[in-house]
Amino acid sequence: MISVADALARCLALVQQTTTETVPLRRANNRVMASAAVSQMTQPPFAASAMDGYALGRSAGPGETFTVIGEAGAGHGFAGAIQADQAIRIFTGAPLPEGAASIAIQEDIRRDGDQITLTTTAKPGDNIRPRGQDFTFGQALSPRLLRPNDLALLAAMNVPEISVRRRPIVALMASGDELVMPGETAAPDQIIASNTFALAAMVEAAGGEARMLPIARDSEASLRTVFALTEGCDLIVTVGGASVGDHDLVGKVAADLGLERAFWQIAMRPGKPLMAGKVLGIPMLGLPGNPVSAIVCGHLFMVPMLKAMLGLAPEPQVLTARLGSDQPANGPRDHYMRARLSIEAGQPTITAFARQDSALLTILTEANALLIRPLGDGPRSAGEVVNYIPI
Numbered sequence: 001m002i003s004v005a006d007a008l009a010r011c012l013a014l015v016q017q018t019t020t021e022t023v024p025l026r027r028a029n030n031r032v033m034a035s036a037a038v039s040q041m042t043q044p045p046f047a048a049s050a051m052d053g054y055a056l057g058r059s060a061g062p063g064e065t066f067t068v069i070g071e072a073g074a075g076h077g078f079a080g081a082i083q084a085d086q087a088i089r090i091f092t093g094a095p096l097p098e099g100a101a102s103i104a105i106q107e108d109i110r111r112d113g114d115q116i117t118l119t120t121t122a123k124p125g126d127n128i129r130p131r132g133q134d135f136t137f138g139q140a141l142s143p144r145l146l147r148p149n150d151l152a153l154l155a156a157m158n159v160p161e162i163s164v165r166r167r168p169i170v171a172l173m174a175s176g177d178e179l180v181m182p183g184e185t186a187a188p189d190q191i192i193a194s195n196t197f198a199l200a201a202m203v204e205a206a207g208g209e210a211r212m213l214p215i216a217r218d219s220e221a222s223l224r225t226v227f228a229l230t231e232g233c234d235l236i237v238t239v240g241g242a243s244v245g246d247h248d249l250v251g252k253v254a255a256d257l258g259l260e261r262a263f264w265q266i267a268m269r270p271g272k273p274l275m276a277g278k279v280l281g282i283p284m285l286g287l288p289g290n291p292v293s294a295i296v297c298g299h300l301f302m303v304p305m306l307k308a309m310l311g312l313a314p315e316p317q318v319l320t321a322r323l324g325s326d327q328p329a330n331g332p333r334d335h336y337m338r339a340r341l342s343i344e345a346g347q348p349t350i351t352a353f354a355r356q357d358s359a360l361l362t363i364l365t366e367a368n369a370l371l372i373r374p375l376g377d378g379p380r381s382a383g384e385v386v387n388y389i390p391i
């Protein structure tokens with residue numbers, strides 16, 4: 001059995017970055033930029049009013065008066081310049097007129113005809129947004145997985161199309177005679193296929209495209225039929241049939257199809273029977289069937305493989321927290337325990353659930369973190385600092 005780190009390195013070595021394509025901004029959410037975007041604008045392009053009020057020719061104090069000589073609105077600037085004792089009516093987003101030193105909000109003004117009197121102090125620069133305070137022409141936004149906030153910035157930069165990495169297509173292949181799809185009626189010896197629904201959502205959240213293939217039955221013929229449906233995919237993720245049982249045929253059929261195996265079995269709990277390699281010219285990750293094992297291995301290996309294909313840093317983020325309860329010594333495999341991270345007495349605190357069977361989806365839904373217990377680690381007491389991965 002190889003280590004988790006070795007397994008991850010071998011998984012990452014199987015994949016390569018996808019090609020690039022150009023998409024309109026409206027289609028760029030959750031896509032990964034292939035190169036930096038360069039701003040075509042300075043924002044704001046002019047010094048602008050941050051409030052509705054009056055632009056004043058000079059800073060001033062309470063009781064001082066100005067003559068209003070015009071108006072500036074957003075999209076309708078004031079053409080001329082103003083003198084020290086002059087003001088213009090100005091609205092939020094309007095360009096600051098030449099000669100203006102300060103903006104007084106309208107709540108701080110008394111107006112009588114074209115005369116205004118200040119009721120407070122207007123200091124230089126008050127309520128003025130300097131030109132380019134947000135970004136300037138030529139400024140770059142570095143490549144990233146695009147989120148809604150990024151799209152607003154790219155729009156403001158006047159970047160209407162983005163060069164992105166093609167979404168990796170992931171074939172999700174569940175196998176087992178006991179499985180039926182949600183909505184179907186399960187025979188007395190059957191259960192509902194579940195983990196591929198989490199895996200598909202994880203693929204999509206990571207910026208890939210999930211193809212859920214029909215469930216393969218526990219026969220070589222059925223597995224071959226479903227393997228044939230993986231053509232054109234960037235990654236094959238099988239679920240189940242990875243272990244040592246008589247009906248665990250995924251490895252055998254993949255081998256018959258020419259699997260170049262990178263590894264099988266790792267020193268990790270859950271996920272011992274994990275397998276990876278290349279079959280039919282496509283990288284393949286063979287996940288264990290137990291729902292929690294499949295999903296935990298999805299976080300630790302499948303998502304990093306997708307990130308690598310998209311050109312993002314692949315390694316899962318490892319953070320630290322204090323242990324919320326004592327833990328006994330760990331066994332001979334790294335244990336990724338389903339756990340709950342919370343803030344206690346101002347400190348991030350992580351508490352593992354008492355039940356860790358890799359078939360318990362109810363526990364997994366309560367978990368928001370995986371507490372990492374390294375193999376061979378001794379007993380740990382509440383309060384000690386430990387590593388975890390948020391999920």
Ligand SMILES: Nc1nc2c(c(=O)[nH]1)N[C@H]1C(S)=C(S)[C@@H](COP(=O)(O)OP(=O)(O)OC[C@H]3O[C@@H](n4cnc5c(N)ncnc54)[C@H](O)[C@@H]3O)O[C@H]1N2
Nearest residue numbers: 174192193194195240241242243248272288289290291293
């Ligand atoms: N003698 C041994 N037995 C087992 C070992 C071992 O080392 N020696 N390893 C155990 C470990 S650890 C795991 S994990 C499982 C994994 O086995 P497989 O990958 O072959 O998975 P299956 O046997 O097909 O299924 C296991 C379990 O999960 C259920 N399952 C499968 N697919 C799905 C799905 N898509 N959705 C929901 N549930 C699924 C399946 O019904 C089984 O209950 O092997 C241990 N055995």
Ligand code: MOO
Nearest residue numbers: 270271272293358
């Ligand atoms: O390691 Mo298996 O993946 O526990 O259930």
